[in-house]
Amino acid sequence: MPLSEFDLIADVFAPLATSRAALGLTDDVALLPLRKGHELVLTTDALIAGVDFFASDLPAAIARKALRVNLSDLAAKGAEPFGYLLTLALPKNITAAWLKAFARGLAADQREFGLALLGGDMSGMPGPLTISVTALGYVPQGEAILRRGAKAGDLVFVSGTVGDSGGGLEALRQKRRAAALIARYRIPQPRLGLGRKLRGLASAALDVSDGLLADLGHIADVSKVHIAVEAARVPLSPALCKAWGRGDDAVLRAATAGDDYEIAFTAPRAGRAKVLAAGLAAGTKVTEIGFVMHGRGVALLDAAGKPMRVDRAGWRHF
Amino acid sequence: MPLSEFDLIADVFAPLATSRAALGLTDDVALLPLRKGHELVLTTDALIAGVDFFASDLPAAIARKALRVNLSDLAAKGAEPFGYLLTLALPKNITAAWLKAFARGLAADQREFGLALLGGDMSGMPGPLTISVTALGYVPQGEAILRRGAKAGDLVFVSGTVGDSGGGLEALRQKRRAAALIARYRIPQPRLGLGRKLRGLASAALDVSDGLLADLGHIADVSKVHIAVEAARVPLSPALCKAWGRGDDAVLRAATAGDDYEIAFTAPRAGRAKVLAAGLAAGTKVTEIGFVMHGRGVALLDAAGKPMRVDRAGWRHF
Numbered sequence: 001m002p003l004s005e006f007d008l009i010a011d012v013f014a015p016l017a018t019s020r021a022a023l024g025l026t027d028d029v030a031l032l033p034l035r036k037g038h039e040l041v042l043t044t045d046a047l048i049a050g051v052d053f054f055a056s057d058l059p060a061a062i063a064r065k066a067l068r069v070n071l072s073d074l075a076a077k078g079a080e081p082f083g084y085l086l087t088l089a090l091p092k093n094i095t096a097a098w099l100k101a102f103a104r105g106l107a108a109d110q111r112e113f114g115l116a117l118l119g120g121d122m123s124g125m126p127g128p129l130t131i132s133v134t135a136l137g138y139v140p141q142g143e144a145i146l147r148r149g150a151k152a153g154d155l156v157f158v159s160g161t162v163g164d165s166g167g168g169l170e171a172l173r174q175k176r177r178a179a180a181l182i183a184r185y186r187i188p189q190p191r192l193g194l195g196r197k198l199r200g201l202a203s204a205a206l207d208v209s210d211g212l213l214a215d216l217g218h219i220a221d222v223s224k225v226h227i228a229v230e231a232a233r234v235p236l237s238p239a240l241c242k243a244w245g246r247g248d249d250a251v252l253r254a255a256t257a258g259d260d261y262e263i264a265f266t267a268p269r270a271g272r273a274k275v276l277a278a279g280l281a282a283g284t285k286v287t288e289i290g291f292v293m294h295g296r297g298v299a300l301l302d303a304a305g306k307p308m309r310v311d312r313a314g315w316r317h318f
Numbered sequence: 319m320p321l322s323e324f325d326l327i328a329d330v331f332a333p334l335a336t337s338r339a340a341l342g343l344t345d346d347v348a349l350l351p352l353r354k355g356h357e358l359v360l361t362t363d364a365l366i367a368g369v370d371f372f373a374s375d376l377p378a379a380i381a382r383k384a385l386r387v388n389l390s391d392l393a394a395k396g397a398e399p400f401g402y403l404l405t406l407a408l409p410k411n412i413t414a415a416w417l418k419a420f421a422r423g424l425a426a427d428q429r430e431f432g433l434a435l436l437g438g439d440m441s442g443m444p445g446p447l448t449i450s451v452t453a454l455g456y457v458p459q460g461e462a463i464l465r466r467g468a469k470a471g472d473l474v475f476v477s478g479t480v481g482d483s484g485g486g487l488e489a490l491r492q493k494r495r496a497a498a499l500i501a502r503y504r505i506p507q508p509r510l511g512l513g514r515k516l517r518g519l520a521s522a523a524l525d526v527s528d529g530l531l532a533d534l535g536h537i538a539d540v541s542k543v544h545i546a547v548e549a550a551r552v553p554l555s556p557a558l559c560k561a562w563g564r565g566d567d568a569v570l571r572a573a574t575a576g577d578d579y580e581i582a583f584t585a586p587r588a589g590r591a592k593v594l595a596a597g598l599a600a601g602t603k604v605t606e607i608g609f610v611m612h613g614r615g616v617a618l619l620d621a622a623g624k625p626m627r628v629d630r631a632g633w634r635h636f
Contacts, residue, residue, distance in 0.1 A: 026540045027465045028391040028524055030360040031457075034352035042348040044403045044452060045439050052441075073346040085362045087450050121363050123370075127445020132405050134362060134452040139349075147345045206346055222344045 019116035030118035043073035049128040060105030070135035075195035076207040079137035083118040087132040089125035150204040150223035156290035161237040163254020188261035197278035205265035226295030337434035348436035361391040367446040378423030388453035393513035394525040397455035401436040405450040407443035468522035468541035474608035479555040481572020506579035515596035523583035544613030
């Protein structure tokens with residue numbers, strides 16, 4: 001069945017455009033109402049078949065990952081999602097049925113996270129399927145949690161568990177069964193509830209995409225501090241321990257694997273109890289994993305407090 | 319020279335992030351101040367090498383085209399550009415020197431149109447160079463010019479000349495010289511000045527990207543009207559007439575060629591003089607080319623007022 005862009009927009013994508021801002025996908029643009037006392041938070045991330053997902057993954061799972069890696073950025077800033085723009089560059093083998101399944105994945109996540117498709121662009125692609133999402137959210141004026149606020153004396157925290165997605169990717173490549181880990185690779189969980197509760201508590205935050213150490217390194221760079229992570233405190237899931245063991249080597253692999261989409265953040269020591277309570281209230285485990293000092297860079301400390309050798313802090317994009 | 323994403327961002331792209339909203343490209347997001355009494359206008363368009371431009375085109379020209387096709391959407395809505403997000407999916411043959419030249423093209427257009435880079439994403443691409451831009455602008459509350467406002471009795475107008483870009487593309491493919499036409503294909507001119515002046519005058523507008531007839535067809539669909547274009551009135555440039563002649567056939571080709579990035583719009587007959595004055599004030603020629611009636615669809619009329627046969631109204635994306 002040949003695809004007509006206009007039919008696809010009307011049949012498959014217009015039902016996702018549930019916000020007035022989308023103008024029913026009948027115009028060239030989205031028109032966003034400004035929310036009093038708020039700032040607009042914008043983020044964009046592209047996913048490419050063969051790089052960020054497997055072309056053979058289920059279309060609904062690909063859709064959800066494309067949306068969720070962007071929602072994860074909003075979560076880490078304390079923002080509330082509003083909507084997204086979607087750009088699809090489609091190789092010839094993508095069928096209307098594939099796109100309908102893809103749209104069902106988007107619809108499910110729109111309901112789960114309360115956002116709407118606002119607009120986008122589709123074109124043919126003489127290369128791999130490429131999905132680019134720009135997500136938009138609102139945050140109360142001045143309350144966005146940036147990377148640049150970490151201070152010497154702060155503690156370091158991370159949500160959930162680290163390394164599962166890396167373990168899942170490895171299992172997929174080695175054609176091993178590891179359902180829990182693979183699910184974490186395929187469908188990340190944006191920590192939106194936790195992020196909102198961290199407004200006013202966290203001094204700096206980001207979502208872990210390049211790898212825990214690499215991403216904390218970004219906070220250290222921008223905040224002009226040193227961040228020390230204690231290997232023994234880094235939370236690994238039982239499933240990952242089964243695959244990689246529990247020693248410092250497993251932690252090192254987990255902390256440099258990337259694609260976790262957990263929130264790594266810093267907070268003043270005095271706020272420790274409130275931070276842990278925020279995790280409880282959001283239903284997301286929060287673990288204290290280290291501390292912030294004067295200096296630069298990031299270190300992973302062994303049980304003796306000695307910095308471990310880290311050859312590669314995280315994913316490199318080239 | 320191997321590319322480091324972080325060095326590239328700091329050296330090549332951070333200097334383009336001249337708005338506070340970009341946070342110096344040191345964070346995951348851009349934070350947009352809301353402008354009182356305004357709506358935010360959002361649009362996104364991707365360009366793919368081999369589809370929307372030639373991989374051998376100059377990097378600065380590719381950059382400017384990627385930005386301008388998005389600015390053209392803002393122009394047609396009467397919006398004022400504020401900034402943009404940029405996603406680059408880069409094949410291995412793209413060098414740091416190429417990216418620096420690309421950034422110079424962006425910098426030139428940022429100065430020309432008064433906008434700033436707000437953020438983005440870069441990744442490696444096992445396929446053609448793909449550039450996705452999301453552009454943002456502001457428009458006074460309620461004054462955006464949508465596609466849906468055309469009314470029976472309105473007149474139809476277009477800015478500039480039609481078909482030059484199609485003529486340029488043909489010359490490039492046939493390796494013929496046609497500098498003026500090729501320049502129009504390579505570097506479109508977003509009609510931002512005219513667009514702003516059309517607020518309150520135009521009843522519906524869009525930018526011509528798929529082809530004049532196809533795009534007026536979008537207005538007709540959404541506004542639930544019939545649009546008639548008189549072939550003899552469609553403005554062709556001297557350069558295009560030299561290549562394609564001046565007859566109805568040339569007009570038909572020009573009106574279905576696409577990539578013009580002119581503004582096609584409708585306005586009440588009573589506003590005709592003001593519309594022409596707006597064109598003069600903006601320094602952009604505006605030509606009356608037809609009229610709006612009850613009914614549906616779009617027609618191109620010959621000198622006898624008879625609808626011409628149109629096999630293909632414009633560019634199809636698949």
